[in-house]
Amino acid sequence: MKIDREKGFFNVIKTSERKASIDMYGEIVDEKFDDVETSAVSFKQALKDLGDVEEIDININSPGGSVFSGIAIYNQIKNHPAKVTAHIQGLAASIATCIAMGADKVVMPANAMMMIHNAWTLAMGNSNDLRKQADDLDKINQTVFQSYLDKNPEIDHALLQQYMDEETWLTASECKELGLIDEIGNASKVAAKISPEMEAKFKNMPNKFKHYNIDDPEPKEPEPKENPDNEVINDKLDDIFKLLKDVADEVIKDDKDEDGDEGKDPKTPSEPQNKKFNRFLF
Known part of the structure; x- marks a missing residue:
């Protein structure tokens, strides 16, 4: 499907009377300011505009973003009567992975990746405030943890927690082995779009997902500098x-x-x- 770049990276298309496609190619936010972003409100409106469709393809290429907006989108997908298929076309990171878990079927090309980690935040206040903030983060992590369990109740709990603690980047085959996806699809040419601000939040990001010109057909590895003779x-x-x-x-x-x-x-x-x-x- 051709992406309408003039419109932006959150596109909603009704391809037939019974089928629709939604592109989520940017960050997940609480308040949507442009067509690059996706919020729970904009996603809800998109589902409403589509009407009574029977099938929805959701194309995901997102670095994540707001936990609560992502959980709200997850629940909207989970409770929608249509058969929903999530296609991870480049990168599903952080809360974007949870959004994918809400689909009835998750397809991931062999050259795409998932990243799972613990939630993080900015905090200020006295020692009691910071302790409470840490406790709140632990509870939020449990809601994210549960979305993976809902996808695969048989997943190894200890291993999943370890992956979240370490900020783990998973290949398609690793996701299939964990039961987080249902099918490995054909390789995709779509590359992740990550802002420098979002990139700074990740610790173990592979080079191929680091910031680059979005118009490039594929992310380019930095060319090594030649050493003088x-x-x-x-x-x-x-x-x-x-x-x-x-x-x-x-x-x-x-x-x-x-x-x-x-x-x-x-x-x-x-x-x-x-x-x-x-x-x-x-």
């Missing part, structure tokens, strides 16, 4: 040392000449001598 460096150092030696020899010669001049203090440098040294003050 050692011989070239040595030649330049030889030139510098030769220049220094020539200047030093010239200064010594000037000193000897000045020693023979009457009325001049041999310890006092002449004006030309000062100018020669000033060339190397930096």
